[in-house]
Amino acid sequence: DQQVKQNSPSLSVQEGRISILNCDYTNSMFDYFLWYKKYPAEGPTFLISISSIKDKNEDGRFTVFLNKSAKHLSLHIVPSQPGDSAVYFCAASATNYGQNFVFGPGTRLSVLP
Amino acid sequence: ETGVTQTPRHLVMGMTNKKSLKCEQHLGHNAMYWYKQSAKKPLELMFVYNFKEQTENNSVPSRFSPECPNSSHLFLHLHTLQPEDSALYLCASSQINRDRDYGYTFGSGTRLTVV
Numbered sequence: 001d002q003q004v005k006q007n008s009p010s011l012s013v014q015e016g017r018i019s020i021l022n023c024d025y026t027n028s029m030f031d032y033f034l035w036y037k038k039y040p041a042e043g044p045t046f047l048i049s050i051s052s053i054k055d056k057n058e059d060g061r062f063t064v065f066l067n068k069s070a071k072h073l074s075l076h077i078v079p080s081q082p083g084d085s086a087v088y089f090c091a092a093s094a095t096n097y098g099q100n101f102v103f104g105p106g107t108r109l110s111v112l113p
Numbered sequence: 114e115t116g117v118t119q120t121p122r123h124l125v126m127g128m129t130n131k132k133s134l135k136c137e138q139h140l141g142h143n144a145m146y147w148y149k150q151s152a153k154k155p156l157e158l159m160f161v162y163n164f165k166e167q168t169e170n171n172s173v174p175s176r177f178s179p180e181c182p183n184s185s186h187l188f189l190h191l192h193t194l195q196p197e198d199s200a201l202y203l204c205a206s207s208q209i210n211r212d213r214d215y216g217y218t219f220g221s222g223t224r225l226t227v228v
Contacts, residue, residue: 002155004155036219042221042222043117043119043203043205043219043220043221043222044156044203044219045219046218089155089156091156101158102155102158103155103156104155105154105155106155
């Protein structure tokens with residue numbers, strides 16, 4: 001049973017518009033969440049994180065929202081750029097020590113020029 | 114440069130072969146990890162080395178054998194693999210302390226094909 005779910009395997013967005021990637025989790029003990037971006041033939045790259053004491057974290061064009069009661073988080077990219085086309089992984093952990101992260105299956109984002 | 118280097122980038126091996134994957138991190142981190150990414154599946158944590166001691170193995174088959182000689186190097190020794198072991202193997206490192214976690218840094222991975 002997947003503890004971290006990304007129900008959209010793919011998403012296409014027009015350049016300049018907002019991209020919203022969703023992630024749901026089932027384990028209420030998770031208190032630290034990460035988003036990673038992965039290009040083909042490369043390892044995942046850390047993008048942004050959020051701990052459960054916050055409901056929003058922003059870094060440039062990237063904002064992550066956390067809804068603890070719904071066990072849902074989302075990554076917003078505004079404005080979307082063609083270089084954002086990649087696979088995005090959501091990951092969750094029950095500690096902030098960096099071990100035992102559980103990853104979602106990923107969502108492939110395509111930003112169309 | 115990524116800070117975490119994996120070699121080789123690609124590996125094709127027969128089911129009776131023995132090979133090793135190598136990972137080296139140049140970030141001064143104190144924890145290293147092996148992950149497996151199969152097609153259409155989430156990343157699977159295989160092994161964790163925290164301060165050179167293995168702390169997690171997640172029931173990985175014994176045909177995968179990790180080795181961590183020091184905090185900068187991590188190996189994954191492979192023997193008598195099966196075709197279903199074909200996947201992308203990712204190494205990662207992180208700095209763990211009481212106050213915060215600095216997040217993972219991944220290598221580019223080794224694409225393994227078992228024939």
